[in-house]
Amino acid sequence: MALTQPNRDILRRAQAGDERAFAIILRQYHAPIYNYAVRVLSNDRALAEDVCQEIFVRVHRALPRFDDRSLFTTWLFQVAKNRLVDEMRSRERRIRPSVELDSVWSLGLASPVPPHAIEDMDILWRAIAALSPDLKMALVLRDVIGLSYVEIADSLETTLAAVKWRIYKARETVAAELTREGLDRPISVMPADRGA
Secondary structure (H helix, E strand, C coil): CCCCCCCHHHHHHHHCCCHHHHHHHHHHHHHHHHHHHHHHCCCCHHHHHHHHHHHHHHHHHHHHHCCCCCCHHHHHHHHHHHHHHHHHHHHHHCCCCCCCCHHHHHCCCCCCCCHHHHHHHHHHHHHHHCCCHHHHHHHHHHHHHCCCHHHHHHHHCCCHHHHHHHHHHHHHHHHHHHHHCCCCCCCCCCCCCCCC
């Protein structure tokens, strides 16, 4: 499911400083940006929310200079990527305790989640969290957010070939970790690849 572009009139109004138009854009893209941030930041939801707010502050400030040379979503994820890279560099300089949210998967679900599903999800997200930032960002943008390979290349400011390799390598690494952890049954977390 690809992200849709904002309504052109709303985007123009937001670029001109219309706060209500910007609020519409914020509502439309908050969830995908937050999901991207929370996955890249290894499920640290509080930090992801803070970073997400900072991303949208940057978007608000830079929006008047957005010039339609790329898709809005591509530009938006470039802004997000740059802020997330800053955060990951900052995290490397300081040691923070990791946030364990093992029980979060069952919150808000109508039916109980089988224990093996929670364990499988935990193993999967730990494997993704262990990826290098380049691999993790590409994989999350593709398999969680649903961007095309071209959009990911533009967002990460790299080549299409590099994106394809990063996604392939990330999937291979995650699959190897899942096998190492003894997951002999498939888990349906990531959608099958839909091509570019």
